[in-house]
Amino acid sequence: xxxxxxxxxxxxxxxxxxxxxxxxxxxxxxxxxxxxxxxxxxxxxxxxxxxxxxxxxxxxxxxxxxxxxxxxxxxxxxxxxxxxxxxxxxxxxxxxxxxxxxxxxxxxxxxxxxx
Numbered sequence: 001x002x003x004x005x006x007x008x009x010x011x012x013x014x015x016x017x018x019x020x021x022x023x024x025x026x027x028x029x030x031x032x033x034x035x036x037x038x039x040x041x042x043x044x045x046x047x048x049x050x051x052x053x054x055x056x057x058x059x060x061x062x063x064x065x066x067x068x069x070x071x072x073x074x075x076x077x078x079x080x081x082x083x084x085x086x087x088x089x090x091x092x093x094x095x096x097x098x099x100x101x102x103x104x105x106x107x108x109x110x111x112x113x114x115x
Contacts, residue, residue, distance in 0.1 A: 002031055002104040004095045009109030012085055016113070020080040022095030022106060028076050031097035031104070036069060036080045038091035038111075045094070049080060063089075085113045 003025035012018055020036065028034060035050035049059045049069035057069050068081040078095065090113050095106040 002026060002097055002099050004097060004104055004106035006093065006095050006106040006109040009093060009111045011112045011114065014085060014087055014113055014115050016085050017081070017083045018085065018111060020082065020093055020109060020111075022078045022080075024076045024078070024097060026076070026099075027073070028071055028078060028097075029073060031099045033098060034071070034078045035096045036078075037094045037096055038089075039094070039108075040088075040091040043091075048093070051078065082111070085111075087113045087115045089113050 005023045006020060008018060008020040032053045033050050036048045037045050038048050039045040047060060048063055049067055051057055051069055051071055059067060066084045071078045092108040092110050094108045097104045
């Protein structure tokens, strides 16, 4: 059983920055790909950023150039640095991982960007 715990959400003004962290209960290298998703009220959950099995990173077009996903193997964490935040980035952000083909989710962390 993989446990994922997100932290770092909060309220920030437009143009500001936040850093989200996802702590995994086991080695992050065994549960790749790891990703960040988000879900805004009334909308479907969408992929924001991902680290693939090979360690390559990819981003949703809406966040390219503003968000950076990274991993810390020593701490078993995957982080999401979010810069130049916009009101449309407001959502609950979820960490996602896979093991044995099964998806695992964290509980989510709220990010609110005020205009």
